[in-house]
Structures are given as structure tokens and as C-alpha cells.
Amino acid sequence: MNASIERDYPLTPRWLTLFGWGALAFLLLSQVLGVLTSPPDRDMGDLQKIMYVHVPSAFMSLIGYAVIFVFGILYLVKRDLRYDLLAASAAQVGAVFAAATLVTGSIWARPTWNVWWTWDARLTSMAVLFLMYVGYLVLRAFTEDEIRRARWSAAIAGLGFINSGIVYMSVKWWRTIHQMQSTPGTIDPAYVRGFRMNIIAFLFVFAYFVISRYRVARVVRDVEARIEERALAPNAENVHA
Amino acid sequence: MPENWLYIAAAYGVVWSAIIGYRLFLGARRREARELVRKEVEL
Numbered sequence: 001m002n003a004s005i006e007r008d009y010p011l012t013p014r015w016l017t018l019f020g021w022g023a024l025a026f027l028l029l030s031q032v033l034g035v036l037t038s039p040p041d042r043d044m045g046d047l048q049k050i051m052y053v054h055v056p057s058a059f060m061s062l063i064g065y066a067v068i069f070v071f072g073i074l075y076l077v078k079r080d081l082r083y084d085l086l087a088a089s090a091a092q093v094g095a096v097f098a099a100a101t102l103v104t105g106s107i108w109a110r111p112t113w114n115v116w117w118t119w120d121a122r123l124t125s126m127a128v129l130f131l132m133y134v135g136y137l138v139l140r141a142f143t144e145d146e147i148r149r150a151r152w153s154a155a156i157a158g159l160g161f162i163n164s165g166i167v168y169m170s171v172k173w174w175r176t177i178h179q180m181q182s183t184p185g186t187i188d189p190a191y192v193r194g195f196r197m198n199i200i201a202f203l204f205v206f207a208y209f210v211i212s213r214y215r216v217a218r219v220v221r222d223v224e225a226r227i228e229e230r231a232l233a234p235n236a237e238n239v240h241a
Numbered sequence: 242m243p244e245n246w247l248y249i250a251a252a253y254g255v256v257w258s259a260i261i262g263y264r265l266f267l268g269a270r271r272r273e274a275r276e277l278v279r280k281e282v283e284l
Contacts, residue, residue, distance in 0.1 A: 011274060012271065031253070035249075040244075045244050045245065046244050046246070046249060047244075047248060047249065050248070050249055050252040053252055053255075053256040054252065057256060093263070096259050096262075096263050097259070103255045104255055104256060107248050107252045108248070108252065111245050111248050209263060209267065212267050212271075213267060213270070216267070216270045216271055219274045219277075219278065223278055223281045224277075227281055227284065230284065
């Protein structure tokens, strides 16, 4: 890539690279601190340490659909495809965290509940959320027309956002085997610092991934648009001058 | 060694694998985008 293209298409600006490394370093620090400083839980023992990866992953998967929903609405209002690309970027990252939530939850469930999986309201609604992430991404992959894709994606975003609310509230609305939401207000004070740090660290990682993915998607879309434009007007050499 | 350390290690391993895996995926998409930009310049 020459200098002018790097200026036109800043895939990895310096601030983003620094932010990415900073987020990763902060995550590592938060996890080491969380694991080393938290005493064993009265009921769960050392398994409580899984909370520092499971709960932040779950938060990110819920936040993911909120982000998709907000950008979906912004797209519908402003008809700017950049919002649609931002929503799609958040969907990919959210799907990764939703998968991590299900797997770490299952690993936690085995020694505490003696099962890998049960059709509990929280677990089931979370599995549905993961499938909605997958559905969102599959729909986008199979829809050629970008306007139609953006509109349909925004519609699915609404459904996913409603479901993320159901996931959050499921432990209150139904009698479930899953414990209440883990928040700084509901967990033992000994775990609050590590918990907060990990939530913030996961948020940074999430933001870094979404911004990075968006930049790639935007570059690809812009270049493809240019190529198409050039193909339609082969003699207009100074179109982009 | 904490009790149930294998479960704890597995959970942390899953999350770090997901993060590192997505970072690698992102790197591959960036390389593809750069290649696309290079081709567009050549056209």
C-alpha cells in the first residue's frame, strides 16, 4: 500500500493499534488480579473464578445486540450504509462472545449442577440469542442487495434486542436453576473489584474488535463501489481525481 | 492448586482462544482488504 492509499483507507491507525494492545494488557491484568485476589466462594469454591470470564462474555453478547439495534435504527432513519456496517461488525463480535458465554457456562455447570446443559430459561434464552446472532450473519451472507440486506438486518436487530432483554430478565421472571444476575450489587464485596475491572476490560476488547471490523468492512465496500463505478464508466478516467 | 482447576483453566482457555482467534480472523480480513485496495490501484 502506498502512502496516499494508507491515508485514504486507514485500516489500522496508530491510535487503534495502541488501543487494541492497551485493551489486551488491561484484560490480562484484570484477570490475573481477579484470579489471584478473590477468595474461594462459600458454595462454589474456586469455581467462582470462572465468573470473571463468563459474566463479562454474557454482558458483551447482550450489549452486542443493543449496539446492533441502535445502529439498525440509525440506518433506518438516516439511510446511511455505514450504520449498517457498524451493526454487522457488532454482530460478528457479539456472536463470538455469545458462543464463549455458552461454552464457559457449560464448563461452570458441570461441577456445580452436575450437568453440562439443562433447558433452563436463562440457558435456553441465551442459546436462542446465539442462534439469532448466527441467523443475522447468515441472512447478511445470503442477501446480495445491500439496501435490502440493511433493511432486513435492522428488522432482525429488533427481535434480537427484545430477546437480549428476555435473557437478562429470565432469572427474575421464571424459576430457574441459574443464579440471579451477577452485578456489583449482588455479588460478595470481595469479588467486586475484579468483576468491575473485567467488565471494563471486556468492553474495551469488544470496542476494539467492532471498530477494527468496521474499518475493514468499510474499506472493502468503498473499493468494491469504486471498481463497480469504474466498470460502468470505463472511459471516465478522472472520476476519482 | 485451586480445586476444580481443570474447569477453571478450560473456561479461561475458551475465552482467550475466542479473543485470539477473532484477532487472527481480523488480521486475515485486513490482509484481504489491503490486497483489494492494491488491485484497485492497479486497475
